[in-house]
Amino acid sequence: MKILALEASTTSAKTMVFDADTGEMSVRNRRFEVEGPDTAVREGDSIYAQLMALGRESAAGHQIDLIVLSGTWHGLTLRRADLSSVSPVMEWPYTGAQDLCAKLRQDDELTWWFYERTGCMVNAIYPVFKLQYLREQGIDPDGLIAMDQSTLNFARMTGEIWSNPALASGTGMLRADGTGWDTEVLERFGLGGVRLPELHETTDTAPLTAEAATLLGLPVGIPVLTPGPDGGLNQVGDLAIEPGDMTFSMGTSGALRVATRHPSFSPTLSTWSYRSPLGALSGAATSGCGNCVDWARDRLFGASTDYAEIEPLLSADRVDTPVFMPFLFGERSPGWQDQRRGGFLDLTPQHSRVDMYQSVLEGIVYSLFHCYKELTALGGVPRRIILSGGVLSSPFWTQLVADVFGVEMQVSTQQHTSIVGAVRMGLLATTGSLKHPAFDDTEVRTITPRLERRAQYDAGFARYLDRYTRTVPGSEGARA
CATH class of the missing domain: 3.30.420.40 (ATPase, nucleotide binding domain)
Structure with missing residues (x-):
């Protein structure tokens, strides 16, 4: 077939x-x-x-x-x-x-x-x-x-x-x-x-x-x-279909989705409850992810610059970067302020274009970690997290994600997760099974957080969260 x-x-x-x-x-x-x-x-x-x-x-x-x-x-x-x-x-x-x-x-x-x-x-x-x-x-x-x-x-x-x-x-x-x-x-x-x-x-x-x-x-x-839906099919593609299975996709936008037994609703209105083709999902999604990285590359280095040329310039030891608010395309989770705007805060004349580019990567990850904290407050820590998307093409960004979240993550074994999910649904409809050796007989790679970076990124997230709170649309901080 x-x-x-x-x-x-x-x-x-x-x-x-x-x-x-x-x-x-x-x-x-x-x-x-x-x-x-x-x-x-x-x-x-x-x-x-x-x-x-x-x-x-x-x-x-x-x-x-x-x-x-x-x-x-x-x-x-x-x-x-x-x-x-x-x-x-x-x-x-x-x-x-x-x-x-x-x-x-x-x-x-x-x-x-x-x-x-x-x-x-x-x-x-x-x-x-x-x-x-x-x-x-x-x-x-x-x-x-x-x-x-x-x-x-x-x-x-x-x-x-x-x-x-x-x-x-x-x-x-x-x-x-x-x-x-x-x-x-x-x-x-x-x-x-x-x-x-x-x-x-x-x-x-x-x-x-x-x-x-x-x-x-x-x-x-x-x-x-x-x-x-590609988001729900991501869940199927990675076989993240049991309660507590979380997929974490970082492509054009960013999304965290966890399989649940029934619809779940956040008391802070910070998460959504949709459905995958196989059941309920709790999730949080951001409008700014890879699209913000593309914007930063184009503006700071030029559209003809290959990302591989920028990668060696990035360093976890660079700790004085600006704070980037990744809301160039408005905000979805956790605040749902579609009128939010993005940009750099705490920018000084000493900051280079590399500092600014790295702060974009950091701001995106902090925004998604903010979403993660809301999801875990609602449903607890997931039993496993499967990471996928364009983030995996950057070793620096991939490690940054694990370091900020402070948890071990599996790397998706599927290069095109959502389309694999669609094929799996086709297999289910015709054979009664989602599984196939071509997709499933592969070794799973994991990304482990560096515990020595814990304090550094806790401080970075606290700084991000402070600037996030000050820039709520219509607030005194946002107007200042």
Whole structure:
């Protein structure tokens, strides 16, 4: 059996062809071409076409038996019944609804009510608020279909407008227990007239249409699995599916997710409760991670500079760096202040561009450690942590993560964790098992914290936390 996996990530189209009989796999990756200055707003049909084009190249010469899909949480596009576009896809980094959400968060009762019903916070990333924002902009969503890029891809490939609880849990419109769309939320926010995808199981399939088959160069009728969210599929890809298993991905954004037996809600509103394709998740995510590193590299060294050229310049003995607030793209966890802004604090004329670059790495890690402390306060210390993402390409940054967190971490054995998770879901749907020797018969590497650095990074985090508290939007410290 051969599985074709197609993923529309935040920045790229990704594919994998996996042969379940031989264990052979091939992966391709191509950055999306996006028109306009704001890459968080994309033409969904263009993204679909680019994904299909890469899929066709990948599938050439293979007899594909199953297609599986992966994509991001939190995107929104409005579509007519024939799937023609009314609005572009507003992906998770889009913050057009930030002022609307800031006003809503002033109502504590509403904020808590929404959080406990959906597991989501009042924040501009969620489609439920993007829909309200579009109405404010003069686009009436009533009678239109609200979907994300992955649901659009599935609909274009199969003719079925389906989602599943894992993907829908990132919309702010699904009940936290995953049992269905929350009609009370929709009515309270004036969205009762919006059409939503039909919810199906994460292992349900629909047949490939003739039009999509032509685009992929494949036969009509190949089963297509309902799409999964890349964050939830990370959990599946690393087999972090037992309660207490935490995945820690540091890519474009950063996220910590821990498998739980049931939805969990933080008394400080600092964490979210979504679903993986296999059950409940508690998590915390930041909008600023690899995107901040890219920004720092481009501004401080130039876009043509290879990260490998910067790596030898970094040193754990450099202790007088500025404090970096990694909120260039707003804040998600733990404070959910989408109006936050990023930048350097305590910057002096003596600081070099290397000092500034290293402080960006440190600020990102401190922000994620802040999230970790909120998660462990809610559910306890995880039984294991699996680290993945672009962070692993930098030995300095990887060790910094372990040192700041002060815990041993396993390095993910999967190079493309979310797309492996999609393939595993395909295996589950067809064979009843998530496991395969090609993914699982590998040696696990661990990163051990250096205890001699404990005091140094405790002091660094305390300094970060002080500056974080002083720069809450609207506070006296932020205005000073």
